Amino acid sequence: MDLVSALIGPRAYFFARHTLTHSVLGTMAVITVAVGIALLLGGKNRPLQKAAATKDMGIAALFIASVLAAALHLLMDVGGSAGVTLLWPWQTTRFAWDWLPRMDPWILALLLAGILLPELFGLVGSEIGTKDPAPRGRNGAIAALALVLIYVGVRAAFHSNAVAQLDAHTYRGEFPRQFAAFADPVSLVTWHGIVETSTQLCTVSVPATQGTRFDPESGPCVHKPEDSPALAVAQQTESVKKFLKSARFPKASVGTTDDGTEVAVRDARDSTEEASSLAVAVKVLLNSKGHVNSQEILWANQLLLK
Numbered sequence: 657m658d659l660v661s662a663l664i665g666p667r668a669y670f671f672a673r674h675t676l677t678h679s680v681l682g683t684m685a686v687i688t689v690a691v692g693i694a695l696l697l698g699g700k701n702r703p704l705q706k707a708a709a710t711k712d713m714g715i716a717a718l719f720i721a722s723v724l725a726a727a728l729h730l731l732m733d734v735g736g737s738a739g740v741t742l743l744w745p746w747q748t749t750r751f752a753w754d755w756l757p758r759m760d761p762w763i764l765a766l767l768l769a770g771i772l773l774p775e776l777f778g779l780v781g782s783e784i785g786t787k788d789p790a791p792r793g794r795n796g797a798i799a800a801l802a803l804v805l806i807y808v809g810v811r812a813a814f815h816s817n818a819v820a821q822l823d824a825h826t827y828r829g830e831f832p833r834q835f836a837a838f839a840d841p842v843s844l845v846t847w848h849g850i851v852e853t854s855t856q857l858c859t860v861s862v863p864a865t866q867g868t869r870f871d872p873e874s875g876p877c878v879h880k881p882e883d884s885p886a887l888a889v890a891q892q893t894e895s896v897k898k899f900l901k902s903a904r905f906p907k908a909s910v911g912t913t914d915d916g917t918e919v920a921v922r923d924a925r926d927s928t929e930e931a932s933s934l935a936v937a938v939k940v941l942l943n944s945k946g947h948v949n950s951q952e953i954l955w956a957n958q959l960l961l962k
Contacts, residue, residue: 662934667953670899670936678733679744687722694718732756732763735808737838737925739902748901755811757841763804770800811839814864818847825872827851827858836904837862838928848928850905855879857907857924881910890919890940895951899938911960916943922956933957 661672676682695718733740736758739750756763774796818837826832830853837847849862851872860875881887887910890896896919900906905924910917919940926935935956941949 666936666955669934670902670953674733674738674750675741675744675748678730678740678742680742681744683726683730687719687726690722690726691715691718694722735811737836737904739904750902752904753812753815754836754838755808755815757839759841760839761841762807766800766803766807770796810844814844815839815847817864817866818849818862821862821864821870822849822851822860825870827853827860827872828856828877830854830856834905836925837864838925849875850924850928852905857905859924859928878907881908884910885946886910886917886919886942889942889946889948890921890951893938893940893948893951895938895953896921896940899936899953909959913941916941916949917946918942918960920959922959926956 657677658669658673662669677686695715730740730742734742734751735753735755737752737754737756738758739752741748741750743749771793774793815837819835822832822835822837832851832853834852835849837849840846840848845864845868847862847864849860851858851860856877856879858872858875858877860870860872862870887908890908891900899921903921903923903925906921907924909920911920912918919942920937921940922935922937933955936953937956937959938951938953939959940951943949
């Protein structure tokens with residue numbers, strides 16, 4: 657549903673991504689629909705439990721499986737950095753642990769192995785005439801999920817080390833006011849840090865291992881725009897207010913146009929995760945008198961001001 661909203665446009669994607677589909681309320685609806693479809697399509701044709709199981713036991717098994725799958729879905733996305741609005745629509749606060757990248761190839765590999773290897777072993781076993789009494793795929797699923805949990809735990813420990821490294825240094829002579837470490841899709845020990853000081857935003861590559869030297873001056877820094885009437889007016893627009901509620905590290909740019917001023921606001925976090933294709937931003941155009949001519953949410957790669 658989130659990706660479908662992206663086809664509609666950046667504004668629809670901004671309001672849909674990790675909101676309704678990733679809230680407790682939306683998850684309850686997903687569980688209800690999933691159990692209903694499973695009962696409708698499979699209940700008449702195949703047993704849900706053993707042959708002697710009652711219908712109530714079958715519904716209970718489906719409900720427990722759906723709840724566990726939905727809860728795991730939410731936890732995996734909370735483990736990322738985009739943020740999940742668990743309490744939507746009552747609150748729009750986003751929860752994020754920053755442990756996992758947007759798309760983790762290692763988790764996908766473990767899950768695919770848990771699916772494909774039992775099938776391969778089953779084919780080999782059928783050729784030699786042996787039969788495993790356990791349902792095919794159960795052991796593979798248990799092993800894959802256990803390995804994923806261990807992997808996420810390792811990611812969490814490395815994230816803690818990376819955050820501690822960011823907190824222990826100064827950047828261009830300034831102490832950090834806010835900082836975060838975001839996961840690299842491939843490397844477990846290299847993290848992408850963003851540090852906000854009183855006057856600048858710095859992006860650095862930070863190691864998660866204690867023995868590796870961290871140079872806080874190695875990354876580029878951009879200065880925040882100075883306070884101005886144009887920036888103050890843009891911050892009061894409805895689009896910018898909503899964007900600032902979800903942006904982790906908002907970065908504003910102010911430039912002049914032929915008949916006024918353009919203010920662009922984007923999230924610096926998007927550049928660290930190489931997700932520019934689906935990154936959104938806000939553009940506000942002011943006329944020569946400092947009044948708002950237009951405001952829009954658009955794809956960040958369409959911005960002229962960076």
